[in-house]
Amino acid sequence: MSESIPVVAIDPYGADIPDEWARLRAQGPVVPIELPGGIPAWAPTRFSSLRTLILDPRVSKDPRQHWSRYTEVEKHPAWSWIMSWLGVVNMLTAYGTDHSRLRKLVAPSFTARRTEAMRPRVEKITGELLSSMEESAAASGGVVDLRTGLAQPLPMRVICELFGVPDDLRPGLVRLIAAIMDTTNPSPEHAASVQEQIGTVLPALVAHKLAHPGDDMTTELIRVRDEDGDRLGDEELLHTLLLVIGAGFETTVNLIGNAVVTLLDHPEQLAAVRAGEITWDAVIEEVLRVHPSIASLPLRFAAEEITVEGVTIPAGEAILTTYGAAGQDPARYGADAGEFDAARGVDEHLSFGVGVHRCIGAPLARMEARTALPALFARYPELSLAVDRSALRQVPSFIAQGWQEIPLRLVP
Ligand code: HEM
DSSP: SSSSOOOEEOOOOOOOTTHHHHHHTOOOOOEEEEEEEEEEEEEOOSSSHHHHHHHHHTTTHHHHHHOOOOOEEEEOOOGGHOOOOOOOSSGEEEEEHHHHHHHHHGGGSSSSHHHTTHHHHHHHHHHHHHHHHHHHHTTTTTEEEHHIIIITTTHHHHHHHHTOOGGGGGGHHHHHHHHOOOOOOOOOHHHHHHHHHHHHHHHHHHHHHHOOOOHHHHHHHHHHHHHHOOOHHHHHHHHHHHHHHHHHHHHHHHHHHHHHHHHOHOOOOOOOOTSSSSHHHHHHHHHHHOOSSBBBBEEEEEEOEEEETEEETTHHHHEEHHHHHHHHHHHHHOTTTTTTOOGOOOOOOOTTOOOOGGOHHHHHHHHHHHHHHHHHHOOOTTTTTTSOGGGBBBOOOSSSSSSOOEEESSSO
């Protein structure tokens, strides 16, 4: 690792992600860091250095081929948590033709056109959840948690319907994804519990769909596995389901939550949205830029030695992708990059990734947020936070960025 730049341990709690990246940015465009448990990696701190690295074909996502320390993980019990990110075989950890084979099985189901066809269903679920929130609020002194009332169940129900996940398996999935996102406990016991859950919940889903095939994506992926051609291995099937179902809700939960909190923080911008002076689309893109639901993502690897903006990353070393840093980079967005300003008209952000691994669910996430946010604020125009702003707690993660609970008062 570099001798001149001090190695900084990333805060596993993600207590102040923007501040952490601002401090690291001051040290250089790409800096050496340590992930929980002491895993060494490099982190781009600027929009430009992140974009360059993601798009460099010498940067791989396959730890099996390109991480020089992959076989060392077993020697470091405190590193075992990273295996729930790197030990899975799906498009997120694949490189080259393996990646395109795995991606093309799923991506066509999430095009803008296919997503648009889901809009009526998303609107209906949103309406039902808003009514349930009202009932819960009435039963609990007028206060209701946005996360459990709307932000989580909306994307959860949508993705579970798409994949034909039966009701009884859904709570287990929620617990599993929360455990994968929780980076505050790099103990071998936590890692073993996550692996155990992966080995239980996903096989249970596949077994259910084998017994009850339906018009859903799990059934479709099982069929692909059973056919010749672009066969999916057994593990690839389970881990693709884990990725797409997990990414399909956890990220959007925080997009909706972050957007509501940010708008309540900026009543003048909320008023401008209501008056039609700022669009909901602009609000969503600006929330994604300033508070991306995925602040960082483990990991990429330098397949060869790579020099970016004067910093050399040796071959075989790990790279963290740092959307939380890029979105608030003053060199790209100006001195007030950390400020939420939906009227600034940002032309590009990296919060859905870029290049061959860019998010396949971006149209769905945008559509869900575009449905939920106006519906929520139209139905409860006087909605407010029911706790002091400083009482909101970040989810325990440096990867996910969002609030554990968002207590709201729907009517004054
Ligand atoms: C606000 C919501 C979301 C955010 C912020 C987000 C963010 C991201 C990012 C940053 C990547 C790029 C990963 C990389 O370059 O390594 C990505 C990839 C991915 N996302 Fe999303 N995502 C969101 C919603 C969704 C949804 C709704 C789905 C499900 C349909 C989804 C499925 C995926 C998949 C499967 C990939 C992997 C693509 C690949 O490796 O080729 N995401 N997402």
